[in-house]
Amino acid sequence: MFDIRKDFNCCKTVSCKNFGVENSEDYVYQSKRLGYLSIECKACGSNPPWINNQLIENILKEKLDFHFARKITHCRHCYSHFFFNEKNRSQLHGFTVAGTQRLKCKNCQHVYSETKHKNVEAITQVLQTIIDKLDINSAIRKTGLSARLYYFYLEKLSLLLTNFSRLKEQEEINRDSLSLQTEGKVVHLNHKRGFYTLLTAEADSGYILLQTTNLTKVELLEQDIYNSTENTVIKDAFANNIESEIKNHYQQTLHRKHFEKLLIGELKAINHCNLIYPNKLVYVHFSLLRGFIKKAQHYSHYIELESSIRAAALMSAHPEIKAGKADIFYYLPFLNNQEIIKNRKVGWWSDRWHSFDKGAYSLLTDNKQNQYPFKMTDTEQLNRYYDYLDTHLNKSLNSFNTITNLSEIHRVLFNFCYAQDDKSTAMQFGVANHIYDEMSLLSEAMTYKEYTGE
Template structure:
C-alpha cells in the first residue's frame, strides 16, 4: 500500500536545505511573527502557514475511499484501491445460493462475490435523467423508482463508471513521462451553496484525471470550516500586455493576509457536511494525484498561478523533486501574445517567466533557458470541463453524496463521450477504442465489471 505524506509543516522554499524536511532545528514552530500562525525557517526566512496534519490526512482517506476504491472488482481486503495497492490474482470459488459467481483471493484467501446487476433497466433510467439534467424530484418521478431506489442506483451507476474508468487508467499510466495541468474553479449551486474544486487533466489528451471539492463528511472544528464572504481569487486582467497581466497577479496576491489565503467568496455548505478552506484541499488533491504520477519515470506539473496550489504540489512531489524526477511550473493562459518572455523577472520574488503561444510559464523547481522545453501543448481542457459541469450539474442538489456521485459520472462521460476534433479524450489517452454514447458506455462498463 502506498504511504501518503502525513506532515506538511516544513519549509517549502525549493532551494533551501530544509525544503520538505520535517522538524528541523532551524524551525520556529507555530510562529506568529507575520501575524498568522506559521512555521518559520530561520535558514531561508520563509513563513509557511501552519497546517493541521490530522485534518488533511483524515480527508485524504475520505477522498481516497470515494475516488479510488475498488468497490466492484478484485479482493476487497488486500486490493482496496486502484493505483495505491498492488493488484492480486484470484480464482473461481463456486457460486452463492442465488447463483452468483464467487472468487477466492490467492494472496489473503478472502472469498468474495462478483458483482451481478439484474436491474440494468433501472441504471439506464437514472443515467437518462442525469443526461436530461432534470431536477432530482422530476428525475425520481420520471424513472418510476422510489426515492430510496433512485439514490441506490445513482450510487451504483457512479461506482460502475468510476471503476470502469480507473481500470483502464491503470493500464496506461505506467509510462516514461507524464504531464499534468491543475486549476481551481468555484462551482455554484442554488441558494448560495457551492464548492471550490480542483481539476487536473493529462496534458496531451485533455483527459480529466481527478476532480476534488472542498466538501467533507468529516467533523471539523469551527476554526477550519470555511465561512467567508470575501473573495481573494486572482481576477482576470483585461490588459493586452502579458507582462502587465503577470505583474497585476502578483499585486493581487500581495494584498492578502498571507500568500496561501485563498478565499472564494460566500459559499453555504450543503446538508450534513462541512466546507474546508481551499488551501487544505490543495494538500489533499495533490496527494491523491500520486496515483498517476508515481507510475511515471518523470513528470511535469503545470499549476494555476496560485500560492495555495504551489505548496500542495511541492509537498506531494517532494521526493521526486529532490531526485530530479519531477518539476512544477506556474502557468497563466494568454493566447497569441505579441510579446515573447524569455526569462523575464517579474513579481516580489523575481520569478522568471517564459511564454509561448498558449501563455506564460514560470519554473518553480528548475531553471529554464528557453520556453521550448515546455511540454504543455493544450490549455483549455479544464475550462471545457468546468463549462460542461456548469451546464450539466443539477444546481438544486443539496447532498454531498449526490454531488460526488454526479461529479464522477460527469467526469467519465466527459472523457469518454464528449467530442473534441472528432474524437474523445479517452481515445487520445489510449483508454478507449471508440467514441461512446453514455448508453453504450454503461453497456461496456457493465460487461467489464461483471466479467
Template sequence: MPSSKLKTAKAVQDSAALHFRLHYNCCKNCRCQNFGLVESADYLAESFQLGYPALHCKACGSYPPLVDSESVNRIIDERAKQYLSKAPCGCGNCEPGFFLGPSVGVKRYGKTGANSQRYQCRQCESVFTQVSIKGEEQLATLFNSLSLGHSPQKIMQQLSIAPKIYYQLLQRLFHCLRFYTRQQEQKSLNGSFIAIHTESQIHAFSEQKKIWTLCSTEVNSGYVLLHSHNQTQLELNDNAYYQQKASTLLPSLTESPIVEALKRRYQLTLNRYHFEDLHYGPTVNLRGTKLLQPSVCAYAHFQLLSGFTQHSENFHHYIEHESSIRGAALMCCVDEIKQQRAEIFYLYRHPRTQSDMGTTGNKVGWWNDRWFPADFGAFCGITSVQQVPAPISLPQPEACQNYFTHLQENMSKQLKSASSVDALFEINRALFNYVIPDQQGVSPAMRLGASQKLMTGSELVNAAVAAVNQDHVLKFNT
C-alpha cells in the same frame, strides 16, 4: 544490472503500496537545503512574525503557513475512498484503491442460504457476499438523462421510480463508472513521462450554495484524471474549515497586457492574510457537509495525484498561477524534485500578443519569478534548475476550463446532499472523458488510449457494468 533483475525490480516497484506524506509543516522553498524536511535545527516551529502562525526556516528566511496535517490526512483517506476505491469489488476494509497498491485477494467461503457465493478476504479474513450488477438498461437511461442535465424530479418521472430508488441507482451508476474508468486509466497510464495540468473553479448550485473545486487533466489528451471539491462530512479541527470571508480570488485580467496582469495578480495575493489564505465569499453548505479551506483540499488532491505519477520515470505538474495550491503541489513529490525527476510550473492562460513579453523571460513578483511566453500565455518554473527552461507543450490548454463549463451547463443545480454531488461529479467525469467529442470527433479517452472509439452513453454504461461483473469472475475463479 542484468535484464532479469531489472524486470524483477520493476515488478517489485509496480506491486508496492503507495504511501502518502503524513507531515506538511516544513520548508517549501525547493532551493533551500531544508526543502521537504520535517525536522531541522534551522526551524522555528511556530512563528507569528508575519501576523499568522507559520514555520520559520532560518536557512532561507521563508515563512510557510502552518498546515493542519492531521486534518489533511483524514481528508486524503476520505477522498481515496471516494475517487479511487475499487468498490463494489473486493473487501471493503482491505482492498486498496486504484493506483494505491496491489489487490489483497479473496477466496471462496461457502454459500448463503439463497445459494449466493460468499468470499473471505485473505488479509483481514472478513466474510462478505458480492452481488452482480444488473439492470443495465435502467442505468443507461439514468445516465443519458443525467447527460442532458435533467433534474432528479424529471428523471424520477421518466423512470417511474420513487426517490429512494433514484438515489440507489445513482450510487450504483457512480460506483460502476468509477470502477471502469479507473480500470481503463490504470491500463493506459504506463509511459515513462506524464504531465498533469491543474486548475481551480467555483461550482455554484441553487440557493447560493458554492463549493471550490480542483480539476487535473492529463496534458496531451485533456482527459480528466481527478476532480475534487472542498466539502466534507468529517468532523475536523476548526482551523481546517472554510471561514467564508470576502473573496480573495485572483481575477483573470485578460484584458490587460500579460506582464501587467501578472504583476497585479501577485499584488492581490500579497493582500491576503497569507499566501494560502484563499476565500471565495459567503456560501451555504449542502446538507450534511462542512466546507474545507481550499488549501486543505489542495493538499489532499495532490497527494492522490501521486498515484497517477508514481510509476513514471519523470513527470511535470502544471498548476494555475494560484499560491494556495503551490505548497500542495510541491509536497506531493518532494523526493522526485530532489532527484530531478519531477518539475512544477506555474501557468497563466492569457491571450497575449507577440510583443508584450520578452523571450528571455520577465521577472515578476516578490521572489522575482521569471515568466516565459507560451502559446497559451506564460509559464514560470517553480522547481526548474534551468535558467531558461524548455518550452512547455500544452496541446489541450482549455481542458480544465472545458470540463468546468460542461459541469455548469449540464449538471442540475437542484442538489441538496453531499453524496449526490460526489456521484454526479464522477458520472459527469466519465461522460466528459468517454462520450463527448472535440471538434475533431475524438474524446479525451481516445486520446489517452483508454478507449478505442467514441462511446455512446449506453455503450459506456454497459461496459462499466460488464467490467464490474467480469472482475468478480476473474478474481474469484483464480
C-alpha cells in the same frame, strides 16, 4: 502502504536547504510573527501558513475511499484502492448457488465472487435523468422510484462508472513520463450555494483524472469550516501584454493576508456536510495524485498561478523533485500573445518566466538538466470540462451525496462521451477507440472485466 506525506509543516522554498525537511532546527513552530499562524524557516526567512496535518489526513481518507476504492472487483483485503495497492492475483474458484463466478485470492486465500449488477433497468433510468439534466425531484418522479431507491441507484451508477474508468486508466497510466495539469474552480449552485473543485487532467489528452470538491462529511472544528464572504480568487487583469498580466496576478496574491489565503466568496451551506477552505483541499488533492505518478520515471505538472496550489504541488512531489524526477511549472494563458519574454524575473518570488504562443510559463523546481521542457499545447482543457460541468450539473442540488456522485459521473461521461474535434479525451488518452453514447458506456461498464488470473 500509501506513500503519502503526513507532515506539511516545513519549508516550501525550493532553493532553501530545508525545502521539504521535517523537524529542522531552523524552524519556529506555530509562529505568529506575521500575524497569522505559520511555520517560520530561519534559513530562508519564509513563513508558510500552519497546516493542521490531522485535518488533511482525515479528509484524505474520505476522498481516497470515494475516488479510488475498489468496491466492485478484486480482493478487498489485499487491494482496497486503485493505484495505491498492487493488484492481487486470483484463480477461478467455482460458482455460487446463483451461478456467479467465484474467485480465490492467491495472496490471502480469501474467496470472493464477481459482482452481478441487478436492476439494470433502474440504473439506466437514473442515467437518463442525468442526460436530461432533470432536477432531483423531477428525476425521482420520472423514474417512479422512491427517493431512497433513486439515491441508491445513483450511487451504484457512480460506482460503476468510476470503477470502469479507473480500470481503464490503470492500463494506460504506466508510462515512463506523465504530464498533469491542475486548476481550481468555483462551481455556483442556486441560492448562493456552491463549492470549490480541483481539476486535474492528463495534460496531453485533457482526460480528467481527478476532480475533488471541498465538501466533506468529516467532523470539523468550527475554525476549519469555510465561512468567509471574502473573495481572493486571482482574476485575469486583461493587461495589454503578458508581463503586466503576470505582474498583476502576483500583485493580487500580495494583497492577501497571507499568500495562500485563497477565499472564494460567500457560499451557503449544503445539506449534510461542510465546506473546508480551498487551501486545505489542495493538500488532499495533490496527495491523491500520487497514485497516478507512482510508476512514472519522470513527471511534469502544470499548475495555475496560485500560491496555495504551488505549496501543495511542491510538498506532494517533494521526493521526486529531490531526485530530479519531477518538474512543476506555473502557466498563465494569455490570448493572442504577441510578445516574447525569455527567462524574465517577475514578481516578489523572482520566478523566471518564458512566453509561448498561448501565454507564459515558469519552472518552479530547480532542475538543471531539464530533459522534459515545458510542453503544453492546450491551455483550455480544464476550462472545457468546467464549462461542461457548469451546464450539466443541475443547479438545484443540495446534498453531499448527489453533488459528489454526480460530479464523478460527469467526469466519466465527459471523458468518454463528449467530443472535441471528433475525439473524446478518452480517445486522446488511449483508453477508448470511439466516442461512446451514455447508454453504451453504461452497458460496457457493467460487463467490463480485467484479466485477473494467470
